[in-house]
Amino acid sequence: MIWVTVLFTIFIIGLIVLADMGKMRFLLWLLSRFPYGDKIVHFGLIGGLSFLLNTTAMQLLPKQSPRRVSLIVTLFLLVVFTLEEISQGPIRGRDASLSDLAANYAGIITFALLAYLTRKKTQDTLSVKSVD
Numbered sequence: 001m002i003w004v005t006v007l008f009t010i011f012i013i014g015l016i017v018l019a020d021m022g023k024m025r026f027l028l029w030l031l032s033r034f035p036y037g038d039k040i041v042h043f044g045l046i047g048g049l050s051f052l053l054n055t056t057a058m059q060l061l062p063k064q065s066p067r068r069v070s071l072i073v074t075l076f077l078l079v080v081f082t083l084e085e086i087s088q089g090p091i092r093g094r095d096a097s098l099s100d101l102a103a104n105y106a107g108i109i110t111f112a113l114l115a116y117l118t119r120k121k122t123q124d125t126l127s128v129k130s131v132d
Helices: 002-020 025-032 037-060 066-087 098-131
Strands: none
Touching: 002 037, 025 037, 037 066, 037 098, 066 098
């Protein structure tokens, strides 16, 4: 799971860098042709990153409270993607957007909750199986 998380994080960083360099204008234009296409991509990609980072962090820190780990990872992502969205303002060809930020927030929180609930259910299942 760690490698998947690392590779997906690199992928997201690569997309951001390419967009900042103006290398994704056609893809961004294409997404704008679909109703809420850009927002759905923000929700899914950043949400997927949230799920992977939360799941990986909870696995790497099994003695820590999963709730606390998830809260820290989620707050970290909220700060990072707020700064990333703000940083788009001065970049030519990019626009800082509250609706993109809202889609990022929705993805981060939704998928963090999913990771937390999945982890809890997995732990409960493992506990029951080890008792049998």
